[in-house]
Amino acid sequence: MDLTAAFDLLGEAGATALGGLIIGMIFGFMAQRSRFCLRAAVIEFARGSFGPKLSVWLLAFGIAVAGVQIFISAGWLSVGEARQLTGAGSISGALIGGAMFGCGMVLARGCASRLLVLSANGNLRSLLSGLIFAVVAQASLHGALAPVRDELAGAWTVTGIGNLNLLSALGLGQGTGVVLGLFFLATAIFFAARNKLTPRLWIGALGAGMAVVLGWWLTWTLSYQTFEPTSVESMSFTGPSADVLMLVLNPFESWDFDIGLVPGVFLGSFLAALLGRELKLEGFQGGASMRRYIIGAVLMGFGGMLAGGCAVGAGVTGGSIFALTAWLALSAMWAGAALTDYLVDRRGLEADAAHPRHAPAP
Template identity: 65%
Template structure:
């Protein structure tokens, strides 16, 4: 506790927030790169009936985030009263439609927004271009040309904040029930991980990536309680923060720092260091115009869908789910559904057509 106070006295509030974001983001980026943490990969495994290592890693991260977050709440170290996903008015239509769009987009772009950032740091130029398009689209949806469409879709079904958005309050499970729920999912994750015989970094990276979500909730909550200026209580997310970082790069210098401005570069840096140590840095580009069109469409759908839903695969699917925000769980469910259908309609059908075309004809 005293460490955060000392950090503020040394650096000031803005720099302390940015440094915390940099360190937590760097840890997430390193662990996500080493474990290959990716929601799209997990969904594709489930959709194809494989239930392999990618699902195991995602479940380890997902359950670890829930356990630490709910544990912090029960210990009195974190309070959700000022968490945007719970306290403010939300949109179920935005969560559902945005989640569906994001799910389609992450299959087309072969990775969600956080995965694109991790891959871009490793030299993947496809991910770099897609990530930039994602950030531009997210900014356009937040306050630009696409914002009227986002506002109209979000207004279709609006719910109040507070207990109306809290799944634990609605279900009557309470915080203890939320912790038990996380432990049950962790048990399932361990079963899948042992069955898939995932490597050491799969265990460490999956669990560690999930723990950074709870760590971010605690850190920003602590900072909000100590800061004189209003400070958002937030965790890891990549839709709004990516748009924010993009606009700061394009704006005159001297803008105040915040958690997001440290977190996004931190993820990039952490992933770069992990790839450098593992000798996995490699420049990769597009293979033809068709692939480029696919990635661009996917990035646009993710940028708009993520902003409409109020979170990405990590922001809603892990951070929001860890505080049991109703809209976050709707978004996560929609992502799984849309990604599964898109994989079946686009990738598996294309693969089947290619096999048919190359099969030898009957005599």
């Protein structure tokens, strides 16, 4: 695909940002329609149910992995220069950061992408949590929390060409990636059919996953057509949220895929909620609720930056290219979220059931 006309009209940076905006809008629209959320999927699974929320997440994950691996096998995409597969990978960062992120998304009642989607629908709880998430992510990248992040990330690292790609590290060929991707997708289709997902959920989940595939393809296409270096990447929200936050201070300093992505997701979700008549202002129910959301956002901001990505950035985007640290981070997110749900929410529900609180007599 020749993007010369777009470069002539908008410049390389502008065209790249526009690409991020469009793909972000696709993801935001589809994620809002499907209620795509890793937190909801983990809670459903941890409570012993293979229900619709888990099915939606599996559909998005399955189509992302299958699509990316098919694109690579067909020669339409190369991810050898992707951040997740080059340089040193932090095992400790993936495990510790992933667990922190998983804990945080349960407390904040949504991962980073879900908070952004809900913010566009009028959820003020998610808006505040998302802003705190972005501030903490920026502090973890270049601010006061950066030394702590570096110390934890450096505790256990792995280097070497091929060591960060699970397929290469295990001596498996590219065809294995396609087979595994199709297996994940077939499993997702089975559970989605068993749960009788509505067409809206099917389309939304598959569309959200395909946005990840399109993101990889677009940035790779840009990388060999632009004179300026362009990162080969796709959907992620930890680093991009921090970048958008800094854009407020330096509006013309840097325009890239990430800068267009975050506002694109917000706009796409807003349009979906507008069409579905789901715009609604929602606030906090009390001080305890606010503290919970703030703590969750802080854990996600630091944990996501330490892990190298959020539930989408590491879990789906990194997982789709079989990056070692991404799969470790995703596993840690599941474990951290399930444990937090049990300790914080499920035990509270069990205590309330055992000792019901009766309303005082009028």
